[in-house]
Amino acid sequence: MGRAAALLTIAAALLLGVPAWGADPMVVRIGYLTRAEEPRIPQTFLEPVSDDEGVQGARLAIADNNTTGRFLNQRFDLVEVTVPEDGRVEDAVRDLAGQGVRLLVADLKEDALLAAAAAPEAGDMLLFNTRAPDDDLRNERCRANLLHVTPSRRMQADALAQYLASRKWMNWLLVVGRTPQDAAYADAIRAAAKRYRAKIVEEKRWTFEDANRRVDTGHVTVQSEILTFTQGTEHDVLVVADEADGFGEYLLYQTWLPRPVVGTHGLVPTAWSRVHEQWGATQIHSRFERQAGRWMRPRDYTAWMAVRAVGEAATRTKSADPAALAAFVRGPDFTLPAFKGQGLTFRDWDGQLRQPVLLAGPRVLVSVSPQPGYLHQYSELDTLGDDRPESRCRNR
Amino acid sequence: MSLTGGAARIGALALLGLAVAQPAQADTIYVSNEKSNTVSVVDGGKLQVIATIKVGRRPRGITFNEDMTQIFVCVGDDNRIDVIDVATQKVVDRLPSGPDPELFVLDPQGHRLYVANEDDNMVSVVDIASKKIIGEIQVGVEPEGMGVSPDGKILVNTSETTNMAHFIDTESHKIIDNVLVDARPRVAQFTGDGRFVWVSSEVGGTVSVIDVSSRKLVHKISFAVQGVPRESIQPVGIQLTSDGQRAFVALGPANRVAEIDAKTYEVKRYHLVGQRVWNLALSPDEKRLYTTNGVSNDMSVMDLERGRVVKSISVGGAPWGVIVKP
Numbered sequence: 155m156g157r158a159a160a161l162l163t164i165a166a167a168l169l170l171g172v173p174a175w176g177a178d179p180m181v182v183r184i185g186y187l188t189r190a191e192e193p194r195i196p197q198t199f200l201e202p203v204s205d206d207e208g209v210q211g212a213r214l215a216i217a218d219n220n221t222t223g224r225f226l227n228q229r230f231d232l233v234e235v236t237v238p239e240d241g242r243v244e245d246a247v248r249d250l251a252g253q254g255v256r257l258l259v260a261d262l263k264e265d266a267l268l269a270a271a272a273a274p275e276a277g278d279m280l281l282f283n284t285r286a287p288d289d290d291l292r293n294e295r296c297r298a299n300l301l302h303v304t305p306s307r308r309m310q311a312d313a314l315a316q317y318l319a320s321r322k323w324m325n326w327l328l329v330v331g332r333t334p335q336d337a338a339y340a341d342a343i344r345a346a347a348k349r350y351r352a353k354i355v356e357e358k359r360w361t362f363e364d365a366n367r368r369v370d371t372g373h374v375t376v377q378s379e380i381l382t383f384t385q386g387t388e389h390d391v392l393v394v395a396d397e398a399d400g401f402g403e404y405l406l407y408q409t410w411l412p413r414p415v416v417g418t419h420g421l422v423p424t425a426w427s428r429v430h431e432q433w434g435a436t437q438i439h440s441r442f443e444r445q446a447g448r449w450m451r452p453r454d455y456t457a458w459m460a461v462r463a464v465g466e467a468a469t470r471t472k473s474a475d476p477a478a479l480a481a482f483v484r485g486p487d488f489t490l491p492a493f494k495g496q497g498l499t500f501r502d503w504d505g506q507l508r509q510p511v512l513l514a515g516p517r518v519l520v521s522v523s524p525q526p527g528y529l530h531q532y533s534e535l536d537t538l539g540d541d542r543p544e545s546r547c548r549n550r
Numbered sequence: 551m552s553l554t555g556g557a558a559r560i561g562a563l564a565l566l567g568l569a570v571a572q573p574a575q576a577d578t579i580y581v582s583n584e585k586s587n588t589v590s591v592v593d594g595g596k597l598q599v600i601a602t603i604k605v606g607r608r609p610r611g612i613t614f615n616e617d618m619t620q621i622f623v624c625v626g627d628d629n630r631i632d633v634i635d636v637a638t639q640k641v642v643d644r645l646p647s648g649p650d651p652e653l654f655v656l657d658p659q660g661h662r663l664y665v666a667n668e669d670d671n672m673v674s675v676v677d678i679a680s681k682k683i684i685g686e687i688q689v690g691v692e693p694e695g696m697g698v699s700p701d702g703k704i705l706v707n708t709s710e711t712t713n714m715a716h717f718i719d720t721e722s723h724k725i726i727d728n729v730l731v732d733a734r735p736r737v738a739q740f741t742g743d744g745r746f747v748w749v750s751s752e753v754g755g756t757v758s759v760i761d762v763s764s765r766k767l768v769h770k771i772s773f774a775v776q777g778v779p780r781e782s783i784q785p786v787g788i789q790l791t792s793d794g795q796r797a798f799v800a801l802g803p804a805n806r807v808a809e810i811d812a813k814t815y816e817v818k819r820y821h822l823v824g825q826r827v828w829n830l831a832l833s834p835d836e837k838r839l840y841t842t843n844g845v846s847n848d849m850s851v852m853d854l855e856r857g858r859v860v861k862s863i864s865v866g867g868a869p870w871g872v873i874v875k876p
Contacts, residue, residue, distance in 0.1 A: 218691045221671055222712040225690065225728040434710060434734075437692050440650075440669055462711075469713065469730065491711070491733040491753040495803075496781040534779055 179229040180474035182219075184464055185255035186212045186457070187246055189237045189266055197399045202448075208261040208284065209234060210446040211454030212461045214438075217445070219465030228468050232461070237266075244273040251275035256476030257282075259460045261453060264288045271297045280480040282460035285453055289342060292504040292540055296547035301483070301505040303456045303463070307342035309539035310423040313511030313523035314393075314416060315346035316537070320525045323390035327413075328357045329405065331396040339395035339418065356387040364400040380408035393417040420515075423523070426455035427514035432522075435493040459492050459507070466490055494522075501536070504547040508535040577833050578875045579840055581849055582609040582623055583866025589623060590849075590865040591639060594833065594874070597851060597861050601639050605632045611653040611696075612871035615678070616660025621873070624651040624665070631663065631676070636875070646683050648674035653737075655696040655705070657720065664705050664720075666693040673707050675723065685723045689716045697738030697747055704762060706747050708735035715749050715758075717765060727765040731758045737829075739788040741812075750785035750799060757785050757799055759815065769815045771799075778804045787829035791836050798839055800827040807841060807852065823850035823859055828869070834876040842869035 186209055196203045212232055219230040233255055237246045243266045250258060256279050260267050264286045271281050276299055283291065283302045292306050305313075318324070326347060330340040340357075347354050362379055384392065384405070392409060394417040396402035402419030414420060428439065428449045438458070442450040450458075466489075467482040468474060482488055489497030494510045501508060513521040528537040536542075577594025587609060591601040606625030609632070613622050621634040622645065629650060633643035647654075650669035654676075657664065662684075663676040673693055675685035690712025697706040698720070705718040708731070715738060717727040732754020739748045746768065749758045757771040773783045784802030790812055791797070797810040806820040807827060824843025827850070831840045839852040842865075849869060851861040 218711055221691045222709075222714070225712070225714060225716075225725075434692065437650075437668055437710075466713075489733055489753070491713075495753075495784075497733050497753045497755075533781070535781075 185250040185258040188261040208453040211457035215458040215461030243270040247273040284456035293546035311342035311346035313423040315350040316525040327389040335397040384409040433495040582612040582871040584870040585867030658702040695738040706738040831872040
């Protein structure tokens with residue numbers, strides 16, 4: 155598949171009359187590692203599930219890198235590997251290392267990501283986490299060979315909290331789903347409430363069976379269930395923690411009090427959304443849609459950023475040496491433009507990419523955090539997520 | 551607005567004994583409004599909008615033809631260039647542009663337009679007389695800024711994601727060199743003597759001055775405004791006075807225009823203008839600077855002799871480009 159894509163790219167380049175590379179271009183090999191997953195039934199068919207989420211963003215960034223690379227005689231190759239559902243990511247890391255990959259985009263969930271990063275061959279690799287938002291990956295479980303491109307849950311929660319605070323919507327009803335990820339999202343929401351002095355007036359656990367939209371008169375059940383479920387203490391907003399997308403969407407318009415829903419549903423803090431068109435984002439949306447035949451999602455965007463970070467390092471250092479590229483990405487001169495209106499950099503205390511976080515409504519962009527007025531002595535972006543003095547990362 | 555009406559107004563002001571600070575300037579200023587799909591026409595004497603011209607969707611780049619009887623406007627969402635007749639203030643024609651044109655530049659002979667096709671990593675060469683695209687040049691990712699040397703021989707295009715200034719030979723349509731600049735280069739502006747080209751980097755927050763013959767970076771200008779976060783300093787529009795002494799750079803969401811000594815590259819001062827100042831134009835006598843302010847939907851008028859902003863004029867939604875006719 156990877157080879158087929160590469161051949162297609164070359165064919166397209168010839169057709170367009172793009173100047174080819176000179177003799178013996180420098181070659182930068184970037185690995186892309188993901189794991190097969192059981193097909194998910196989407197909550198809504200307006201957001202169909204696709205099996206190429208993530209990798210399409212990496213492929214687009216390879217094409218972008220190569221457009222630039224032709225002027226510097228640098229070529230970028232993507233080595234794509236999908237581990238089976240029950241396969242070991244450590245083995246894939248070893249194979250990739252054998253193919254000369256030292257820069258690896260990891261589209262993996264937390265445990266698999268840590269297993270990949272702990273593989274012996276990963277010792278001299280730089281891994282880009284483009285998927286796992288877990289806060290402990292940036293703290294107790296942080297690793298020196300790992301950079302986090304995807305925003306942490308805490309960054310998302312802070313982005314949302316700043317907006318709610320700017321609206322003076324300070325009393326929150328928190329509804330938490332059943333998965334460990336939902337609990338982690340709720341932790342981040344609690345931390346954000348504390349940081350921005352909001353009050354979680356009540357917490358409720360979602361214990362109902364997830365609604366089934368295909369059941370005839372399913373809406374009748376939802377309508378009565380949620381009405382009674384959301385009764386309780388007066389609040390300004392309902393914050394929902396449902397990362398698995400099991401029930402959150404059903405809360406909208408069904409609540410006891412007429413209150414907005416925010417969090418994983420309703421108004422959503424996120425790295426990327428189709429509703430974002432500012433700062434040239436329209437251009438990457440149209441490039442992406444032409445290539446992938448669908449909208450760009452957050453995993454595509456973070457994979458694009460990771461591969462572009464390597465491209466940017468190769469352009470600036472005029473090198474293809476993975477160690478030199480990794481050092482540049484981590485160094486003080488690195489900055490990545492990524493359609494967010496300012497250059498993005500990595501935090502040296504936990505390897506997290508500093509970035510504005512979008513607040514996306516279902517059809518339009520509502521806002522972008524940090525909100526005006528949240529100041530910081532170094533960068534206003536450091537008002538989102540774990541700041542240096544709070545970091546519990548000791549392994550970097 | 552009839553001429554007699556304007557004359558009557560001036561007469562009335564004179565009768566009232568009001569001191570009019572500036573002599574009535576005959577300039578006419580044209581502003582492309584990205585969101586309202588119009589071009590605002592502003593009378594330079596009265597500093598008022600006197601007409602609004604409807605154009606295609608998402609007008610951004612705007613320039614005159616050689617004798618200033620026509621205005622070309624890139625209308626990106628319609629993938630073409632609209633041609634406005636200056637006398638009748640109406641769109642009278644259209645030119646092909648290639649996909650999603652954003653910015654362009656007229657060659658000094660007035661025969662060709664060089665157009666940046668933002669969506670297609672390409673610069674299109676449009677022959678105005680035959681209304682045909684006569685050349686396409688592959689450049690970096692997201693081409694944007696366009697500048698042409700005074701002798702018309704060298705074209706400079708900037709690409710926003712590749713972060714380069716591409717130097718193109720206008721005879722052969724071949725790239726002769728690529729100069730790496732800071733992140734997200736926007737505008738390329740040649741000096742009057744053709745020796746240097748100034749390139750603004752929006753995300754990098756700098757302006758690179760490049761020697762045209764050696765293609766070497768001779769200076770990089772940085773900015774710092776007290777009380778403004780460094781990330782908000784985003785250089786875009788550049789204007790240079792014809793005597794080569796002064797330069798002005800729009801700093802985007804810093805809401806400032808930097809005034810620079812173009813010989814020493816020293817930033818002399820920062821002028822507060824409207825929100826997200828985008829592009830700039832000097833009046834033909836170089837006594838004024840006009841700015842488009844994309845977020846506050848207005849245009850600032852800076853009096854360069856007094857060194858301050860004298861007026862803000864509401865124009866259309868998200869004003870983008872600005873040009874001035876004597």
